[in-house]
Amino acid sequence: MAHNESFVSRRPRYAAGPVRRLQLLGPWLSRAPWVLVTAFLGLSIAATVAIAIWPDRVPWGIYGFIVVLSGLFLEPRLLLVVYIGLFLAMAILGAYLGELKPTTTGAQIVTVATMMLMLWLSHARAQVGVVGVSGESMLVDMRDRLRAQGELPPLPASWGAEVALESAYGDGFAGDFVVASRSTDGVTLEVALVDVSGKGREAGTRSLLLSGALGGLLGEMSEGGFLQSANNHLLRLRWNEGFATAVHVAVNLETGDFTIGYAGHPAAAQFAAGSGRWRMLSGGRGPLLGVIEQADYPRESGTIRRGDALVLYSDGVIEARDKALVDGIDRMLGRAESFIRTGFEGLAQRLCDQAAAGLGDDRAVVTIWRS
Structure with a gap:
């Protein structure tokens, strides 16, 4: 019998399903970016209130989560708006809590460094016109198409x-x-x-x-x-x-x-x-x-x-x-x-x-x- 096969790298196959579904958010987000900005600012306010009420239970790291999440889905200029709001909230809250919430300076330095990294990634995505995880999905499609040929x-x-x-x-x-x-x-x-x-x-x-x-x-x-x-x-x-x-x-x-x-x-x-x-x-x-x-x-x-x-x-x-x-x-x-x-x-x-x-x-x- 004829034997006709193609072998590629034996690394595990990439599970593209969830990523492809998230990719569908791209067109909607591009039409209503300020809705997403408002949502992230709302998350920032909620995080600030939570830290103010439970300073010994809610860590500064919650701001880092918002920094990364917003960096995945916002273009640089809108992302900068969210980051300015985040930094002001963190600075004001740190001054308000004082000794009740230690390591404020260190947390601010780490948060700002993460902001700079995500701004750079957002700029790189904006250059190719992709939002969210659609860029990674495009690369997967390109790789699979090359192998299929x-x-x-x-x-x-x-x-x-x-x-x-x-x-x-x-x-x-x-x-x-x-x-x-x-x-x-x-x-x-x-x-x-x-x-x-x-x-x-x-x-x-x-x-x-x-x-x-x-x-x-x-x-x-x-x-x-x-x-x-x-x-x-x-x-x-x-x-x-x-x-x-x-x-x-x-x-x-x-x-x-x-x-x-x-x-x-x-x-x-x-x-x-x-x-x-x-x-x-x-x-x-x-x-x-x-x-x-x-x-x-x-x-x-x-x-x-x-x-x-x-x-x-x-x-x-x-x-x-x-x-x-x-x-x-x-x-x-x-x-x-x-x-x-x-x-x-x-x-x-x-x-x-x-x-x-x-x-x-x-x-x-x-x-x-x-x-």
């Missing part, structure tokens, strides 16, 4: 494929991504593994933007024109220090014939069932994406016979600071040699888990095999 299409019964993606230090975003497509007649499978400059969250937004564009090009361009079109797209974006490496393979699912091209990306590895050995394809041709205009990207041809497999990977799988690149390649092939004794299923994830870079870099592996 890397899911492989259904394959015939005699074929299998897997994708494994791991971000640096377990971040939710990675600079490596995969896009895949199967032709309308079902004959051709195309897969592109792309490594955007940077790693982790710093490359996450560029990965999302680029994956959408390359996903649209995949299957619409000729096999030989995909990398050229991708290069032209990056040049038009004019990113500062923005470039990418890529490997693109197109496989005929009826004959097993494939063509593969590289844009500054490490060469793929192929397992030959006849010899029982792994070998590196020649690869290495073609410049980085987004650097040179009218670049040429030659392609290599081959065949995946029954029992054969093809492995695409990013540089995080073979590169390590204290080792030569050839050592990383030998290490990967050695791992792959030992893993295939139990079949190709799960090979992509195992190679990611035992990458030369460890957790310090993004890692991606795509395996395609024919049974």
Whole structure:
């Protein structure tokens, strides 16, 4: 049977349900912000009265709760109004209670420091036009969309494929991504593994933007024109220090014939069932994406016979600071040699888990095999 899976980081799934429901408050809050300001000022008055009546039971920390809560849902100028009211209430109450409520000065310093932090966070949210927790929800949507674009299409019964993606230090975003497509007649499978400059969250937004564009090009361009079109797209974006490496393979699912091209990306590895050995394809041709205009990207041809497999990977799988690149390649092939004794299923994830870079870099592996 066909085996077609995509693996991502094995961290627990993010429980987005409550956050998405809170996100619905955003439009209402933007239409009636002074209602919320009044509510927070009312909470401040209630806290002040409570401390005045029960000074030995109600702590100064209740003001800190209001500071954080209002900082999540108010834009900076409205938040400043609430904070001024809070500080005045705390100062007047501290002077009124005197010795009945000690540590007033220390509590005021901590509260003001928290106010400054929340004003900074509120300003950062205002720059992207989000309110409350909607910003975090947007990031979750972006992350999930990036991963969904890397899911492989259904394959015939005699074929299998897997994708494994791991971000640096377990971040939710990675600079490596995969896009895949199967032709309308079902004959051709195309897969592109792309490594955007940077790693982790710093490359996450560029990965999302680029994956959408390359996903649209995949299957619409000729096999030989995909990398050229991708290069032209990056040049038009004019990113500062923005470039990418890529490997693109197109496989005929009826004959097993494939063509593969590289844009500054490490060469793929192929397992030959006849010899029982792994070998590196020649690869290495073609410049980085987004650097040179009218670049040429030659392609290599081959065949995946029954029992054969093809492995695409990013540089995080073979590169390590204290080792030569050839050592990383030998290490990967050695791992792959030992893993295939139990079949190709799960090979992509195992190679990611035992990458030369460890957790310090993004890692991606795509395996395609024919049974």
